[in-house]
Amino acid sequence: MTDEKGSNLPKRAEIDVKHVILVLSGKGGVGKSTVSVNLAYALSMKGMQVGLLDLDIHGPNVPKMLGLEKHQLMSENNKIVPVKVNENLQVISMAFLLPHRNSPVIWRGPMKSNAIRQFLEDTAWEPLDYLIVDLPPGTGDEALTIAQSAPNIAGAVIVTTPQSVSTLDSSKAITFSRDLGMDVLGVIENMSGYICPSCKNEVDIFGKGGGEKIADEMDVPYLGNIPVDLAIRQSGDEGWAFVGKSADSPALQAIYAIIDRLISQIK
Amino acid sequence: MIVSIPSSGPTVDSQMDDRFGRAPYFAFFDTETGSSRIEANPHAGGSGGVGPMAVQFLVKNDVKVLIAPRLGGNADGALKASGITIIMQNPDVTVEAAYSAWKKNSENSS
Numbered sequence: 001m002t003d004e005k006g007s008n009l010p011k012r013a014e015i016d017v018k019h020v021i022l023v024l025s026g027k028g029g030v031g032k033s034t035v036s037v038n039l040a041y042a043l044s045m046k047g048m049q050v051g052l053l054d055l056d057i058h059g060p061n062v063p064k065m066l067g068l069e070k071h072q073l074m075s076e077n078n079k080i081v082p083v084k085v086n087e088n089l090q091v092i093s094m095a096f097l098l099p100h101r102n103s104p105v106i107w108r109g110p111m112k113s114n115a116i117r118q119f120l121e122d123t124a125w126e127p128l129d130y131l132i133v134d135l136p137p138g139t140g141d142e143a144l145t146i147a148q149s150a151p152n153i154a155g156a157v158i159v160t161t162p163q164s165v166s167t168l169d170s171s172k173a174i175t176f177s178r179d180l181g182m183d184v185l186g187v188i189e190n191m192s193g194y195i196c197p198s199c200k201n202e203v204d205i206f207g208k209g210g211g212e213k214i215a216d217e218m219d220v221p222y223l224g225n226i227p228v229d230l231a232i233r234q235s236g237d238e239g240w241a242f243v244g245k246s247a248d249s250p251a252l253q254a255i256y257a258i259i260d261r262l263i264s265q266i267k
Numbered sequence: 268m269i270v271s272i273p274s275s276g277p278t279v280d281s282q283m284d285d286r287f288g289r290a291p292y293f294a295f296f297d298t299e300t301g302s303s304r305i306e307a308n309p310h311a312g313g314s315g316g317v318g319p320m321a322v323q324f325l326v327k328n329d330v331k332v333l334i335a336p337r338l339g340g341n342a343d344g345a346l347k348a349s350g351i352t353i354i355m356q357n358p359d360v361t362v363e364a365a366y367s368a369w370k371k372n373s374e375n376s377s
Binding site for chain 1: 276277278279280281291292304305306307310311
């Protein structure tokens with residue numbers, strides 16, 4: 001971490017968390033929320049105390065993906081109470097503050113930064129082993145604010161799809177992380193190949209290997225690839241975590257392998 | 268009936284916000300059921316006309332009473348047209364406290 005003594009940056013939030021992991025991407029729609037939700041859920045299934053912070057203020061998807069759309073945020077002793085998914089997993093999202101689901105949030109940077117700090121500091125998080133932060137695409141206010149406000153940042157995970165347009169944008173997210181003094185824990189290539197359920201032929205509809213290539217070029221770890229799996233899309237739309245409820249499949253194995261590699265980077 | 272108060276944070280323990288149109292959140296209290304909720308103010312970041320847009324937001328939420336510290340000229344006009352009662356309140360209290368004080372007051376005077 002860069003030395004911050006005497007800097008003009010605001011102090012880091014004082015929350016009890018061992019490891020904060022940021023999930024970033026260059027482009028939208030590559031699977032950050034899917035990765036964040038499943039990473040957080042898988043860790044909670046292993047008995048870790050996990051917080052999931054949905055910082056996509058304009059398009060908060062985490063509550064929908066976990067079946068939490070009807071929840072509201074309560075407060076206790078002046079602190080926001082996160083919504084519990086299970087014994088070990090708590091969630092905060094702007095979506096809980098948008099009961100009219102088609103409500104946009106037309107906010108500028110400073111307002112978003114304030115909200116992010118409130119979600120971090122004014123929330124009654126249990127003592128956490130991991131805080132997974134789902135970010136919007138790109139390297140804007142949200143990513144900057146959390147990178148400067150969160151304590152104990154283990155590093156950033158970059159999600160991309162295989163095509164060059166996506167990996168090009170993801171390289172910016174990698175550089176951004178480094179510029180802010182964060183470790184890049186690795187690149188994940190999502191939507192990596194599709195296996196036809198009837199003929200079992202594999203078609204690389206979005207290409208393949210771009211993620212590994214960019215990881216190699218930028219000298220960061222490559223965590224693995226997740227194939228296109230209809231059940232992953234279904235889980236997001238229907239509101240359940242893929243890793244919690246799926247029959248064994250290449251996609252499930254791929255996700256577990258990625259999580260193992262990711263966690264082994266953090267020690 | 269629904270009472271609304273601009274809030275600086277996402278819970279009823281948050282401080283009242285000292286703005287109306289650009290308040291980041293609004294709290295809504297239902298005097299009949301006693302329930303409360305907070306919603307993000309969608310148009311807070313707009314470049315102009317946020318006062319009237321905030322009034323529309325209140326109307327959409329069926330608000331009859333607004334407890335606020337100060338109002339811009341456009342908001343004032345829009346509120347008068349909407350028929351929402353305006354109660355002025357110093358914003359140095361929490362949203363919950365402002366509501367409780369109003370409720371006590373309105374019970375005393377009715």
